Amino acid sequence: MKTLIVTCLAACVALSGCTSMLAANSEDAAIDHFVSPPEGETAKASGPDDRMKLSYASEETPNLASRAFDMVVKLGNNKVDVYRYRDPETGRSAYFDAKGYRLGQYLLRNPVPDGRRTSGFGNRRHPVLGYSRMHAGVDWAAPVGTPIYAAADGVVKFVGKHGGDGQMTVIDHGHGYESAYSHQSRFADGIKVGTRVHQGQVIGYVGKSGLVTGPHLHYAVSVNGRKVNPMQVHFIREGRLSGTALAKFEKAVAADSKKANAGAGV
Structure with a gap:
Protein backbone atom coordinates (compact mmCIF):
# COMPACT_ATOMS: atom_id res chain seq x y z
CA MET A 1 0.00 0.00 0.00
CA LYS A 2 1.34 3.39 -1.01
CA THR A 3 0.32 6.67 0.62
CA LEU A 4 0.54 10.24 -0.60
CA ILE A 5 -0.31 13.05 1.82
CA VAL A 6 -0.85 16.63 0.73
CA THR A 7 -2.27 19.63 2.51
CA CYS A 8 -5.29 21.39 1.06
CA LEU A 9 -7.35 24.47 1.84
CA ALA A 10 -9.96 23.53 4.48
CA ALA A 11 -11.06 20.50 2.51
CA CYS A 12 -11.41 18.09 5.47
CA VAL A 13 -10.79 15.14 3.15
CA ALA A 14 -9.38 11.69 3.80
CA LEU A 15 -8.96 9.45 0.77
CA SER A 16 -8.33 5.77 1.40
CA GLY A 17 -9.12 2.23 0.32
CA CYS A 18 -7.93 2.55 -3.26
CA THR A 19 -7.42 -0.89 -4.76
CA SER A 20 -6.72 -0.38 -8.44
CA MET A 21 -3.73 0.40 -10.61
CA LEU A 22 -2.63 4.03 -10.90
CA ALA A 23 -1.13 5.42 -14.05
CA ALA A 24 1.99 7.56 -13.66
CA ASN A 25 1.28 10.81 -11.78
CA SER A 26 -2.46 10.07 -11.62
CA GLU A 27 -2.46 10.91 -7.90
CA ASP A 28 -1.40 14.45 -8.85
CA ALA A 29 -4.17 14.51 -11.43
CA ALA A 30 -6.73 13.59 -8.78
CA ILE A 31 -5.56 16.31 -6.43
CA ASP A 32 -5.49 18.88 -9.22
CA HIS A 33 -9.01 17.84 -10.26
CA PHE A 34 -10.66 18.09 -6.85
CA VAL A 35 -8.60 20.67 -4.94
CA SER A 36 -6.71 23.70 -6.29
CA PRO A 37 -3.69 25.13 -4.43
CA PRO A 38 -4.21 28.25 -2.29
CA GLU A 39 -3.66 31.62 -3.92
CA GLY A 40 0.00 32.32 -4.56
CA GLU A 41 1.06 28.71 -3.96
CA THR A 42 2.16 26.02 -6.38
CA ALA A 43 0.40 22.68 -6.75
CA LYS A 44 3.10 21.06 -4.63
CA ALA A 45 2.89 23.56 -1.77
CA SER A 46 1.07 23.03 1.48
CA GLY A 47 -2.08 25.04 2.05
CA PRO A 48 -3.05 26.71 5.32
CA ASP A 49 -5.24 23.97 6.75
CA ASP A 50 -6.54 20.39 6.58
CA ARG A 51 -5.03 17.30 5.02
CA MET A 52 -5.90 14.96 2.18
CA LYS A 53 -4.69 11.39 2.46
CA LEU A 54 -4.67 9.26 -0.67
CA SER A 55 -3.78 5.60 -0.28
CA TYR A 56 -3.67 3.11 -3.10
CA ALA A 57 -2.26 -0.26 -4.13
CA SER A 58 -1.07 -1.45 -7.53
CA GLU A 59 -2.63 -4.35 -9.42
CA GLU A 60 -1.41 -6.30 -12.40
CA THR A 61 -4.80 -6.04 -14.12
CA PRO A 62 -6.90 -2.92 -13.56
CA ASN A 63 -10.66 -3.49 -13.47
CA LEU A 64 -13.05 -2.02 -16.03
CA ALA A 65 -14.57 0.54 -13.70
CA SER A 66 -11.44 2.47 -12.86
CA ARG A 67 -8.70 1.69 -15.38
CA ALA A 68 -6.71 4.17 -13.28
CA PHE A 69 -8.04 3.96 -9.72
CA ASP A 70 -11.07 3.95 -7.50
CA MET A 71 -11.19 5.23 -3.94
CA VAL A 72 -13.30 5.82 -0.89
CA VAL A 73 -13.57 9.45 0.16
CA LYS A 74 -14.31 9.92 3.85
CA LEU A 75 -15.86 13.29 4.65
CA GLY A 76 -16.73 13.53 8.34
CA ASN A 77 -19.17 10.69 8.94
CA ASN A 78 -19.97 10.36 5.24
CA LYS A 79 -18.25 8.10 2.74
CA VAL A 80 -18.35 8.59 -1.02
CA ASP A 81 -17.14 5.97 -3.49
CA VAL A 82 -15.28 7.73 -6.30
CA TYR A 83 -14.33 6.12 -9.60
CA ARG A 84 -12.03 7.37 -12.31
CA TYR A 85 -13.93 5.73 -15.13
CA ARG A 86 -12.71 5.37 -18.70
CA ASP A 87 -15.46 4.55 -21.17
CA PRO A 88 -14.15 1.51 -23.10
CA GLU A 89 -15.78 2.79 -26.31
CA THR A 90 -14.81 6.49 -26.27
CA GLY A 91 -11.62 6.21 -24.21
CA ARG A 92 -12.61 9.33 -22.22
CA SER A 93 -12.02 9.37 -18.45
CA ALA A 94 -13.69 11.35 -15.68
CA TYR A 95 -14.46 11.02 -11.96
CA PHE A 96 -17.85 9.67 -10.90
CA ASP A 97 -19.67 8.62 -7.76
CA ALA A 98 -21.24 5.18 -7.57
CA LYS A 99 -24.54 6.47 -9.03
CA GLY A 100 -22.89 7.74 -12.18
CA TYR A 101 -22.77 11.45 -11.35
CA ARG A 102 -19.71 13.18 -12.81
CA LEU A 103 -17.77 14.87 -9.99
CA GLY A 104 -16.14 18.24 -10.39
CA GLN A 105 -14.19 20.16 -7.77
CA TYR A 106 -14.47 19.58 -4.06
CA LEU A 107 -16.53 22.46 -2.61
CA LEU A 108 -14.74 23.80 0.46
CA ARG A 109 -16.93 23.66 3.55
CA ASN A 110 -14.99 26.33 5.46
CA PRO A 111 -13.74 29.27 3.36
CA VAL A 112 -12.08 30.70 6.51
CA PRO A 113 -9.55 28.01 7.53
CA ASP A 114 -8.86 29.51 10.96
CA GLY A 115 -12.52 30.27 11.63
CA VAL A 233 -22.25 19.27 -0.12
CA HIS A 234 -18.91 17.74 -0.99
CA PHE A 235 -18.47 17.76 -4.75
CA ILE A 236 -19.93 19.80 -7.58
CA ARG A 237 -21.95 17.35 -9.64
CA GLU A 238 -21.54 18.05 -13.34
CA GLY A 239 -24.31 15.84 -14.69
CA ARG A 240 -25.01 12.13 -14.80
CA LEU A 241 -24.34 9.35 -17.27
CA SER A 242 -27.44 8.10 -19.03
CA GLY A 243 -28.67 5.32 -21.28
CA THR A 244 -26.14 2.74 -22.39
CA ALA A 245 -23.22 4.63 -20.82
CA LEU A 246 -24.89 4.53 -17.38
CA ALA A 247 -25.74 0.85 -17.74
CA LYS A 248 -22.12 0.00 -18.59
CA PHE A 249 -20.84 2.07 -15.69
CA GLU A 250 -23.23 0.48 -13.18
CA LYS A 251 -22.21 -2.98 -14.40
CA ALA A 252 -18.55 -2.10 -13.98
CA VAL A 253 -19.09 -0.66 -10.49
CA ALA A 254 -21.03 -3.78 -9.44
CA ALA A 255 -18.16 -5.97 -10.66
CA ASP A 256 -15.64 -3.81 -8.81
CA SER A 257 -17.66 -4.05 -5.59
CA LYS A 258 -18.00 -7.82 -5.92
CA LYS A 259 -14.25 -8.13 -6.40
CA ALA A 260 -13.51 -5.92 -3.41
CA ASN A 261 -15.86 -7.92 -1.19
CA ALA A 262 -14.32 -11.20 -2.33
CA GLY A 263 -10.88 -9.88 -1.51
CA ALA A 264 -12.06 -8.92 1.97
CA GLY A 265 -13.54 -12.37 2.54
CA VAL A 266 -17.14 -11.09 2.48
Missing part, protein backbone atom coordinates in the same frame (compact mmCIF):
# COMPACT_ATOMS: atom_id res chain seq x y z
CA ARG A 116 -14.60 28.78 14.47
CA ARG A 117 -18.03 27.44 13.59
CA THR A 118 -20.64 29.23 15.70
CA SER A 119 -23.96 28.51 13.96
CA GLY A 120 -25.06 25.70 11.70
CA PHE A 121 -27.71 25.24 9.03
CA GLY A 122 -31.34 25.19 10.21
CA ASN A 123 -33.90 27.11 12.25
CA ARG A 124 -32.55 29.26 15.07
CA ARG A 125 -33.33 32.38 17.08
CA HIS A 126 -31.75 35.33 15.30
CA PRO A 127 -29.34 37.09 17.72
CA VAL A 128 -30.26 40.57 16.43
CA LEU A 129 -33.89 40.28 15.32
CA GLY A 130 -34.86 38.22 18.36
CA TYR A 131 -37.15 35.69 16.68
CA SER A 132 -36.69 32.26 15.11
CA ARG A 133 -36.14 31.90 11.40
CA MET A 134 -34.24 29.72 8.95
CA HIS A 135 -30.47 30.10 9.08
CA ALA A 136 -29.62 29.03 5.54
CA GLY A 137 -25.87 28.73 5.91
CA VAL A 138 -22.99 28.21 8.34
CA ASP A 139 -21.29 30.92 10.41
CA TRP A 140 -17.52 30.95 10.87
CA ALA A 141 -16.26 33.42 13.50
CA ALA A 142 -12.87 35.04 12.91
CA PRO A 143 -11.22 38.42 13.53
CA VAL A 144 -12.01 41.33 11.23
CA GLY A 145 -9.68 41.24 8.25
CA THR A 146 -9.25 37.44 8.15
CA PRO A 147 -9.00 36.33 4.48
CA ILE A 148 -11.96 34.54 2.88
CA TYR A 149 -11.20 32.00 0.15
CA ALA A 150 -13.32 31.03 -2.86
CA ALA A 151 -14.85 27.61 -2.23
CA ALA A 152 -14.31 26.49 -5.84
CA ASP A 153 -13.61 27.86 -9.30
CA GLY A 154 -16.30 30.12 -10.68
CA VAL A 155 -17.44 33.55 -11.83
CA VAL A 156 -18.47 36.38 -9.49
CA LYS A 157 -22.23 36.90 -9.88
CA PHE A 158 -22.78 39.60 -7.25
CA VAL A 159 -20.59 41.82 -5.10
CA GLY A 160 -21.91 44.64 -2.92
CA LYS A 161 -24.28 45.43 -0.07
CA HIS A 162 -27.23 43.08 0.38
CA GLY A 163 -29.51 44.11 3.24
CA GLY A 164 -28.90 42.23 6.48
CA ASP A 165 -26.16 40.21 4.77
CA GLY A 166 -24.00 43.32 4.70
CA GLN A 167 -21.22 43.26 2.16
CA MET A 168 -21.62 40.03 0.23
CA THR A 169 -20.05 38.16 -2.67
CA VAL A 170 -21.84 35.47 -4.68
CA ILE A 171 -19.91 33.07 -6.92
CA ASP A 172 -21.49 30.98 -9.68
CA HIS A 173 -19.66 27.65 -9.93
CA GLY A 174 -21.71 26.35 -12.83
CA HIS A 175 -23.99 23.31 -12.99
CA GLY A 176 -26.50 25.09 -10.71
CA TYR A 177 -24.06 25.60 -7.78
CA GLU A 178 -23.54 28.99 -6.13
CA SER A 179 -21.79 30.06 -2.94
CA ALA A 180 -22.35 33.29 -0.97
CA TYR A 181 -20.06 35.06 1.52
CA SER A 182 -21.72 37.64 3.80
CA HIS A 183 -20.81 40.28 6.44
CA GLN A 184 -17.45 41.11 4.86
CA SER A 185 -15.41 44.11 5.97
CA ARG A 186 -14.13 44.65 2.44
CA PHE A 187 -13.70 42.88 -0.87
CA ALA A 188 -10.38 41.76 -2.29
CA ASP A 189 -8.85 43.86 -5.05
CA GLY A 190 -10.20 43.02 -8.48
CA ILE A 191 -13.32 41.22 -7.22
CA LYS A 192 -16.24 42.48 -9.29
CA VAL A 193 -19.15 41.02 -11.25
CA GLY A 194 -17.83 38.88 -14.09
CA THR A 195 -14.44 38.21 -12.48
CA ARG A 196 -13.30 34.59 -12.81
CA VAL A 197 -11.94 33.25 -9.52
CA HIS A 198 -10.20 30.05 -8.56
CA GLN A 199 -10.57 27.78 -5.58
CA GLY A 200 -8.37 29.10 -2.77
CA GLN A 201 -8.23 32.65 -4.14
CA VAL A 202 -8.79 35.41 -1.59
CA ILE A 203 -12.09 37.11 -2.48
CA GLY A 204 -12.64 39.26 0.62
CA TYR A 205 -12.13 39.69 4.34
CA VAL A 206 -14.16 38.81 7.42
CA GLY A 207 -16.13 41.69 8.91
CA LYS A 208 -19.30 42.57 10.79
CA SER A 209 -21.36 44.41 8.20
CA GLY A 210 -25.14 43.88 8.19
CA LEU A 211 -27.18 42.33 11.00
CA VAL A 212 -24.50 40.77 13.20
CA THR A 213 -23.34 40.76 16.81
CA GLY A 214 -19.68 40.13 16.02
CA PRO A 215 -17.24 39.50 13.16
CA HIS A 216 -17.84 36.33 11.21
CA LEU A 217 -18.44 34.91 7.75
CA HIS A 218 -21.92 33.66 6.91
CA TYR A 219 -21.28 31.05 4.23
CA ALA A 220 -24.19 29.78 2.13
CA VAL A 221 -24.47 27.31 -0.76
CA SER A 222 -27.38 26.88 -3.16
CA VAL A 223 -27.99 24.16 -5.73
CA ASN A 224 -30.41 24.99 -8.54
CA GLY A 225 -31.71 27.93 -6.51
CA ARG A 226 -32.32 25.98 -3.29
CA LYS A 227 -30.25 26.71 -0.18
CA VAL A 228 -28.54 23.57 1.13
CA ASN A 229 -26.33 22.74 4.10
CA PRO A 230 -22.74 23.58 3.08
CA MET A 231 -21.46 20.86 5.41
CA GLN A 232 -23.29 18.21 3.39
Whole structure:
Protein backbone atom coordinates (compact mmCIF):
# COMPACT_ATOMS: atom_id res chain seq x y z
CA MET A 1 0.00 0.00 0.00
CA LYS A 2 1.34 3.39 -1.01
CA THR A 3 0.32 6.67 0.62
CA LEU A 4 0.54 10.24 -0.60
CA ILE A 5 -0.31 13.05 1.82
CA VAL A 6 -0.85 16.63 0.73
CA THR A 7 -2.27 19.63 2.51
CA CYS A 8 -5.29 21.39 1.06
CA LEU A 9 -7.35 24.47 1.84
CA ALA A 10 -9.96 23.53 4.48
CA ALA A 11 -11.06 20.50 2.51
CA CYS A 12 -11.41 18.09 5.47
CA VAL A 13 -10.79 15.14 3.15
CA ALA A 14 -9.38 11.69 3.80
CA LEU A 15 -8.96 9.45 0.77
CA SER A 16 -8.33 5.77 1.40
CA GLY A 17 -9.12 2.23 0.32
CA CYS A 18 -7.93 2.55 -3.26
CA THR A 19 -7.42 -0.89 -4.76
CA SER A 20 -6.72 -0.38 -8.44
CA MET A 21 -3.73 0.40 -10.61
CA LEU A 22 -2.63 4.03 -10.90
CA ALA A 23 -1.13 5.42 -14.05
CA ALA A 24 1.99 7.56 -13.66
CA ASN A 25 1.28 10.81 -11.78
CA SER A 26 -2.46 10.07 -11.62
CA GLU A 27 -2.46 10.91 -7.90
CA ASP A 28 -1.40 14.45 -8.85
CA ALA A 29 -4.17 14.51 -11.43
CA ALA A 30 -6.73 13.59 -8.78
CA ILE A 31 -5.56 16.31 -6.43
CA ASP A 32 -5.49 18.88 -9.22
CA HIS A 33 -9.01 17.84 -10.26
CA PHE A 34 -10.66 18.09 -6.85
CA VAL A 35 -8.60 20.67 -4.94
CA SER A 36 -6.71 23.70 -6.29
CA PRO A 37 -3.69 25.13 -4.43
CA PRO A 38 -4.21 28.25 -2.29
CA GLU A 39 -3.66 31.62 -3.92
CA GLY A 40 0.00 32.32 -4.56
CA GLU A 41 1.06 28.71 -3.96
CA THR A 42 2.16 26.02 -6.38
CA ALA A 43 0.40 22.68 -6.75
CA LYS A 44 3.10 21.06 -4.63
CA ALA A 45 2.89 23.56 -1.77
CA SER A 46 1.07 23.03 1.48
CA GLY A 47 -2.08 25.04 2.05
CA PRO A 48 -3.05 26.71 5.32
CA ASP A 49 -5.24 23.97 6.75
CA ASP A 50 -6.54 20.39 6.58
CA ARG A 51 -5.03 17.30 5.02
CA MET A 52 -5.90 14.96 2.18
CA LYS A 53 -4.69 11.39 2.46
CA LEU A 54 -4.67 9.26 -0.67
CA SER A 55 -3.78 5.60 -0.28
CA TYR A 56 -3.67 3.11 -3.10
CA ALA A 57 -2.26 -0.26 -4.13
CA SER A 58 -1.07 -1.45 -7.53
CA GLU A 59 -2.63 -4.35 -9.42
CA GLU A 60 -1.41 -6.30 -12.40
CA THR A 61 -4.80 -6.04 -14.12
CA PRO A 62 -6.90 -2.92 -13.56
CA ASN A 63 -10.66 -3.49 -13.47
CA LEU A 64 -13.05 -2.02 -16.03
CA ALA A 65 -14.57 0.54 -13.70
CA SER A 66 -11.44 2.47 -12.86
CA ARG A 67 -8.70 1.69 -15.38
CA ALA A 68 -6.71 4.17 -13.28
CA PHE A 69 -8.04 3.96 -9.72
CA ASP A 70 -11.07 3.95 -7.50
CA MET A 71 -11.19 5.23 -3.94
CA VAL A 72 -13.30 5.82 -0.89
CA VAL A 73 -13.57 9.45 0.16
CA LYS A 74 -14.31 9.92 3.85
CA LEU A 75 -15.86 13.29 4.65
CA GLY A 76 -16.73 13.53 8.34
CA ASN A 77 -19.17 10.69 8.94
CA ASN A 78 -19.97 10.36 5.24
CA LYS A 79 -18.25 8.10 2.74
CA VAL A 80 -18.35 8.59 -1.02
CA ASP A 81 -17.14 5.97 -3.49
CA VAL A 82 -15.28 7.73 -6.30
CA TYR A 83 -14.33 6.12 -9.60
CA ARG A 84 -12.03 7.37 -12.31
CA TYR A 85 -13.93 5.73 -15.13
CA ARG A 86 -12.71 5.37 -18.70
CA ASP A 87 -15.46 4.55 -21.17
CA PRO A 88 -14.15 1.51 -23.10
CA GLU A 89 -15.78 2.79 -26.31
CA THR A 90 -14.81 6.49 -26.27
CA GLY A 91 -11.62 6.21 -24.21
CA ARG A 92 -12.61 9.33 -22.22
CA SER A 93 -12.02 9.37 -18.45
CA ALA A 94 -13.69 11.35 -15.68
CA TYR A 95 -14.46 11.02 -11.96
CA PHE A 96 -17.85 9.67 -10.90
CA ASP A 97 -19.67 8.62 -7.76
CA ALA A 98 -21.24 5.18 -7.57
CA LYS A 99 -24.54 6.47 -9.03
CA GLY A 100 -22.89 7.74 -12.18
CA TYR A 101 -22.77 11.45 -11.35
CA ARG A 102 -19.71 13.18 -12.81
CA LEU A 103 -17.77 14.87 -9.99
CA GLY A 104 -16.14 18.24 -10.39
CA GLN A 105 -14.19 20.16 -7.77
CA TYR A 106 -14.47 19.58 -4.06
CA LEU A 107 -16.53 22.46 -2.61
CA LEU A 108 -14.74 23.80 0.46
CA ARG A 109 -16.93 23.66 3.55
CA ASN A 110 -14.99 26.33 5.46
CA PRO A 111 -13.74 29.27 3.36
CA VAL A 112 -12.08 30.70 6.51
CA PRO A 113 -9.55 28.01 7.53
CA ASP A 114 -8.86 29.51 10.96
CA GLY A 115 -12.52 30.27 11.63
CA ARG A 116 -14.60 28.78 14.47
CA ARG A 117 -18.03 27.44 13.59
CA THR A 118 -20.64 29.23 15.70
CA SER A 119 -23.96 28.51 13.96
CA GLY A 120 -25.06 25.70 11.70
CA PHE A 121 -27.71 25.24 9.03
CA GLY A 122 -31.34 25.19 10.21
CA ASN A 123 -33.90 27.11 12.25
CA ARG A 124 -32.55 29.26 15.07
CA ARG A 125 -33.33 32.38 17.08
CA HIS A 126 -31.75 35.33 15.30
CA PRO A 127 -29.34 37.09 17.72
CA VAL A 128 -30.26 40.57 16.43
CA LEU A 129 -33.89 40.28 15.32
CA GLY A 130 -34.86 38.22 18.36
CA TYR A 131 -37.15 35.69 16.68
CA SER A 132 -36.69 32.26 15.11
CA ARG A 133 -36.14 31.90 11.40
CA MET A 134 -34.24 29.72 8.95
CA HIS A 135 -30.47 30.10 9.08
CA ALA A 136 -29.62 29.03 5.54
CA GLY A 137 -25.87 28.73 5.91
CA VAL A 138 -22.99 28.21 8.34
CA ASP A 139 -21.29 30.92 10.41
CA TRP A 140 -17.52 30.95 10.87
CA ALA A 141 -16.26 33.42 13.50
CA ALA A 142 -12.87 35.04 12.91
CA PRO A 143 -11.22 38.42 13.53
CA VAL A 144 -12.01 41.33 11.23
CA GLY A 145 -9.68 41.24 8.25
CA THR A 146 -9.25 37.44 8.15
CA PRO A 147 -9.00 36.33 4.48
CA ILE A 148 -11.96 34.54 2.88
CA TYR A 149 -11.20 32.00 0.15
CA ALA A 150 -13.32 31.03 -2.86
CA ALA A 151 -14.85 27.61 -2.23
CA ALA A 152 -14.31 26.49 -5.84
CA ASP A 153 -13.61 27.86 -9.30
CA GLY A 154 -16.30 30.12 -10.68
CA VAL A 155 -17.44 33.55 -11.83
CA VAL A 156 -18.47 36.38 -9.49
CA LYS A 157 -22.23 36.90 -9.88
CA PHE A 158 -22.78 39.60 -7.25
CA VAL A 159 -20.59 41.82 -5.10
CA GLY A 160 -21.91 44.64 -2.92
CA LYS A 161 -24.28 45.43 -0.07
CA HIS A 162 -27.23 43.08 0.38
CA GLY A 163 -29.51 44.11 3.24
CA GLY A 164 -28.90 42.23 6.48
CA ASP A 165 -26.16 40.21 4.77
CA GLY A 166 -24.00 43.32 4.70
CA GLN A 167 -21.22 43.26 2.16
CA MET A 168 -21.62 40.03 0.23
CA THR A 169 -20.05 38.16 -2.67
CA VAL A 170 -21.84 35.47 -4.68
CA ILE A 171 -19.91 33.07 -6.92
CA ASP A 172 -21.49 30.98 -9.68
CA HIS A 173 -19.66 27.65 -9.93
CA GLY A 174 -21.71 26.35 -12.83
CA HIS A 175 -23.99 23.31 -12.99
CA GLY A 176 -26.50 25.09 -10.71
CA TYR A 177 -24.06 25.60 -7.78
CA GLU A 178 -23.54 28.99 -6.13
CA SER A 179 -21.79 30.06 -2.94
CA ALA A 180 -22.35 33.29 -0.97
CA TYR A 181 -20.06 35.06 1.52
CA SER A 182 -21.72 37.64 3.80
CA HIS A 183 -20.81 40.28 6.44
CA GLN A 184 -17.45 41.11 4.86
CA SER A 185 -15.41 44.11 5.97
CA ARG A 186 -14.13 44.65 2.44
CA PHE A 187 -13.70 42.88 -0.87
CA ALA A 188 -10.38 41.76 -2.29
CA ASP A 189 -8.85 43.86 -5.05
CA GLY A 190 -10.20 43.02 -8.48
CA ILE A 191 -13.32 41.22 -7.22
CA LYS A 192 -16.24 42.48 -9.29
CA VAL A 193 -19.15 41.02 -11.25
CA GLY A 194 -17.83 38.88 -14.09
CA THR A 195 -14.44 38.21 -12.48
CA ARG A 196 -13.30 34.59 -12.81
CA VAL A 197 -11.94 33.25 -9.52
CA HIS A 198 -10.20 30.05 -8.56
CA GLN A 199 -10.57 27.78 -5.58
CA GLY A 200 -8.37 29.10 -2.77
CA GLN A 201 -8.23 32.65 -4.14
CA VAL A 202 -8.79 35.41 -1.59
CA ILE A 203 -12.09 37.11 -2.48
CA GLY A 204 -12.64 39.26 0.62
CA TYR A 205 -12.13 39.69 4.34
CA VAL A 206 -14.16 38.81 7.42
CA GLY A 207 -16.13 41.69 8.91
CA LYS A 208 -19.30 42.57 10.79
CA SER A 209 -21.36 44.41 8.20
CA GLY A 210 -25.14 43.88 8.19
CA LEU A 211 -27.18 42.33 11.00
CA VAL A 212 -24.50 40.77 13.20
CA THR A 213 -23.34 40.76 16.81
CA GLY A 214 -19.68 40.13 16.02
CA PRO A 215 -17.24 39.50 13.16
CA HIS A 216 -17.84 36.33 11.21
CA LEU A 217 -18.44 34.91 7.75
CA HIS A 218 -21.92 33.66 6.91
CA TYR A 219 -21.28 31.05 4.23
CA ALA A 220 -24.19 29.78 2.13
CA VAL A 221 -24.47 27.31 -0.76
CA SER A 222 -27.38 26.88 -3.16
CA VAL A 223 -27.99 24.16 -5.73
CA ASN A 224 -30.41 24.99 -8.54
CA GLY A 225 -31.71 27.93 -6.51
CA ARG A 226 -32.32 25.98 -3.29
CA LYS A 227 -30.25 26.71 -0.18
CA VAL A 228 -28.54 23.57 1.13
CA ASN A 229 -26.33 22.74 4.10
CA PRO A 230 -22.74 23.58 3.08
CA MET A 231 -21.46 20.86 5.41
CA GLN A 232 -23.29 18.21 3.39
CA VAL A 233 -22.25 19.27 -0.12
CA HIS A 234 -18.91 17.74 -0.99
CA PHE A 235 -18.47 17.76 -4.75
CA ILE A 236 -19.93 19.80 -7.58
CA ARG A 237 -21.95 17.35 -9.64
CA GLU A 238 -21.54 18.05 -13.34
CA GLY A 239 -24.31 15.84 -14.69
CA ARG A 240 -25.01 12.13 -14.80
CA LEU A 241 -24.34 9.35 -17.27
CA SER A 242 -27.44 8.10 -19.03
CA GLY A 243 -28.67 5.32 -21.28
CA THR A 244 -26.14 2.74 -22.39
CA ALA A 245 -23.22 4.63 -20.82
CA LEU A 246 -24.89 4.53 -17.38
CA ALA A 247 -25.74 0.85 -17.74
CA LYS A 248 -22.12 0.00 -18.59
CA PHE A 249 -20.84 2.07 -15.69
CA GLU A 250 -23.23 0.48 -13.18
CA LYS A 251 -22.21 -2.98 -14.40
CA ALA A 252 -18.55 -2.10 -13.98
CA VAL A 253 -19.09 -0.66 -10.49
CA ALA A 254 -21.03 -3.78 -9.44
CA ALA A 255 -18.16 -5.97 -10.66
CA ASP A 256 -15.64 -3.81 -8.81
CA SER A 257 -17.66 -4.05 -5.59
CA LYS A 258 -18.00 -7.82 -5.92
CA LYS A 259 -14.25 -8.13 -6.40
CA ALA A 260 -13.51 -5.92 -3.41
CA ASN A 261 -15.86 -7.92 -1.19
CA ALA A 262 -14.32 -11.20 -2.33
CA GLY A 263 -10.88 -9.88 -1.51
CA ALA A 264 -12.06 -8.92 1.97
CA GLY A 265 -13.54 -12.37 2.54
CA VAL A 266 -17.14 -11.09 2.48
